[in-house]
Amino acid sequence: MPTEPSGATTPAQSQRLKIAVMGAGSVGGYFGGLLARAGHGVVLIGRPAHVQAIEQHGLRLEARGFDGHIPLQASTEASAVQGADVVLLCVKSTDTEAAAAQILPHLAPGALVLTLQNGVDNDERVRAVLGPAHEVAAAVVYVATSMPGPGHVKHHGRGELVIASSPRSAEAARQFAAAGIPTEISDNVRGALWAKLVVNCAYNAISAIAQLPYGVLVQGAGVADAMRDVVAECLAVAKADGVQIPGDVEAAVRGIAQSMPGQYSSTAQDVARGKPSEIDHLNGYVVRRGAALAVPVPVNRALWALVKLVESRRGSHTP
Known part of the structure; x- marks a missing residue:
């Protein structure tokens, strides 16, 4: 019972x-x-x-x-x-x-x-x-x-x-x-959704590619700087799109690794199980909006492309 x-x-x-x-x-x-x-x-x-x-x-x-x-x-x-x-x-x-x-x-x-x-x-x-x-x-x-x-x-x-x-x-x-x-x-749910999107863009793809939990991946060489670049690009797109993001997004991103150190991103879990991920609606969304608003987002584009590449190996034969 x-x-x-x-x-x-x-x-x-x-x-x-x-x-x-x-x-x-x-x-x-x-x-x-x-x-x-x-x-x-x-x-x-x-x-x-x-x-x-x-x-x-x-x-x-x-x-x-x-x-x-x-x-x-x-x-x-x-x-x-x-x-x-x-x-x-x-x-x-x-x-x-x-x-x-x-x-x-x-x-x-x-x-x-x-x-x-x-x-x-x-x-x-x-x-x-x-x-x-x-x-x-x-x-x-x-x-x-x-x-x-x-x-x-x-x-x-x-x-x-x-x-x-x-x-x-x-x-x-x-x-x-x-x-x-x-x-x-x-x-301002749109702003709150964007705040969560920024966090997801910072963590999900890197967690998926490396297959590491948040607390471990942030300790990788160059990862913190790369995550800051992702956040900066997302905020630039949001600003150009007229979105008011509430709170301190940079602090929220830093806090995730401390509050959920053992958590793997949903994208990492999807990739590990051979399932399609939501990357097109995370970093991929930022890439599309960046292109529409003429805001460069090279780091988000690279992460999106890498996750898509990893996903494309589903069912392929390893040489």
Whole structure:
């Protein structure tokens, strides 16, 4: 039997939300698990092995102060979003349009679609597919998670959300906060997404190419200088694009290696597993925007090209 952590709450029946998580990997599983523990109706939509394990045993959530199995629904079909008040879109950025098209026929009128993804333009891409009749809001995710096995999500740190202001986002944020998910509404989510993008651009590609965790890679010869060049290029593109990035981005970048020294980037994990990464929506996005705005980004371009080269070796024969 799971050991229920202190602080878990059950919302009043009138406040209970139905929540669908589209693309429920480690991030979607983590947030879906917390919301299910708080009493909301949650369905995780994911890969067959993951779904089968959840159907048999529930979702195992391994976190600080809690390690147990959480009963909830799981499905491999996009139609499981039917009737959901909130849809958490957690697919890879490469699959954004395809996932939006899959859920479109099944979305309830008035459903809120939150994009919990890397990159800065997923909400715009989803909105283009769903059209003006459906509410879409971007969310910035700050969490470190992994999936040790099917139906098993491990939480390594943080867990906050920043959500764009929209008609339904305030109520969603209130319910998320009550479920133990620190959630903030912001009028500058684009800037917050860019702040996260800069961090990802600084770490993800280097972690992927070297297959090293953050705390180790920053100690490599010349790496700190290269990361500063990446950050400077990103900030130049953001400025040219009219983006106001909040906070001290350089300090945030430095702090990641200290707060998550053993973490491998999602790009590193994808490359290690032979899966397509999101590099086109990280350094590759900066390359495209830099070209459009006539801002040179040679270091981002080099990192993007190197990760694409590593990815191209999938399935090739080593001489």
